[in-house]
Amino acid sequence: xxxxxxxxxxxxxAAGRRMTLRCTQDMRHNAMYWYRQDLGLGLRLIHYSNTAGxxxxxxxxxxxxxxxxxxxxxxxxxxxxxxxxxxxxxxxSSEEQGASGANVLTFGAGSRLTVL
Amino acid sequence: xxxxxxxxxxxxxxxxxxxxxxCSFTDSAIYNLQWFRQDPxxxxxxxxxxxxxxxxxxxxxxxxxxxxxxxxxxxYIAASQPGDSATYLCAVTDSxxxxxxxxxxxxxxxxx
Numbered sequence: 348x349x350x351x352x353x354x355x356x357x358x359x360x361a362a363g364r365r366m367t368l369r370c371t372q373d374m375r376h377n378a379m380y381w382y383r384q385d386l387g388l389g390l391r392l393i394h395y396s397n398t399a400g401x402x403x404x405x406x407x408x409x410x411x412x413x414x415x416x417x418x419x420x421x422x423x424x425x426x427x428x429x430x431x432x433x434x435x436x437x438x439x440s441s442e443e444q445g446a447s448g449a450n451v452l453t454f455g456a457g458s459r460l461t462v463l
Numbered sequence: 464x465x466x467x468x469x470x471x472x473x474x475x476x477x478x479x480x481x482x483x484x485x486c487s488f489t490d491s492a493i494y495n496l497q498w499f500r501q502d503p504x505x506x507x508x509x510x511x512x513x514x515x516x517x518x519x520x521x522x523x524x525x526x527x528x529x530x531x532x533x534x535x536x537x538x539y540i541a542a543s544q545p546g547d548s549a550t551y552l553c554a555v556t557d558s559x560x561x562x563x564x565x566x567x568x569x570x571x572x573x574x575x
Contacts, residue, residue, distance in 0.1 A: 389567030
């Protein structure tokens with residue numbers, strides 16, 4: 348089934364530890380995104396990538412890094428986790444960027460991260 | 464900086480009623496606007512997308528409108544059903560088509 352796979356689905360992590368959330372899509376979408384969702388704050392964009400080899404900062408990039416070595420994978424790394432990074436993280440992708448694209452977003456099921 | 468607001472945060476209506484969800488945005492220079500549905504503990508599912516040049520889109524019992532000049536969009540749900548209960552989020556793509564900013568959502572509950 349075509350879509351986005353996120354792993355892990357849930358993780359409890361000690362503060363100060365390094366953590367990588369994985370995201371893989373099989374739709375050959377150019378653009379990929381990482382959001383965090385917190386109660387009352389909605390989804391906030393962390394980082395995005397318009398195409399393989401490029402990345403950009405969103406609204407809340409501090410404490411997070413991403414890479415886009417190929418079209419399919421877009422991992423999100425927390426170098427040294429802090430309790431304020433406790434959240435649900437969603438990876439998303441879209442087919443097109445630019446004037447001709449519809450830009451419909453497809454979401455993964457999310458990764459629930461708890462930092463103690 | 465684009466800001467997207469959805470009011471109210473929660474809404475409860477009896478089954479069968481027609482209802483309207485609201486979304487407002489501060490910067491009218493947008494590429495498109497999307498409405499999503501999110502069920503508890505799940506990811507988001509795209510419902511409707513309106514390009515900046517369009518005024519509305521329809522899918523079944525759903526109709527979304529866009530008024531860029533006033534920075535508003537509405538999602539109209541006709542003949543509501545208990546299965547429509549979910550959180551509905553709107554999202555605006557900026558004019559460069561590189562960033563998508565979400566509202567915080569309206570949690571909708573349809574009472575049988």
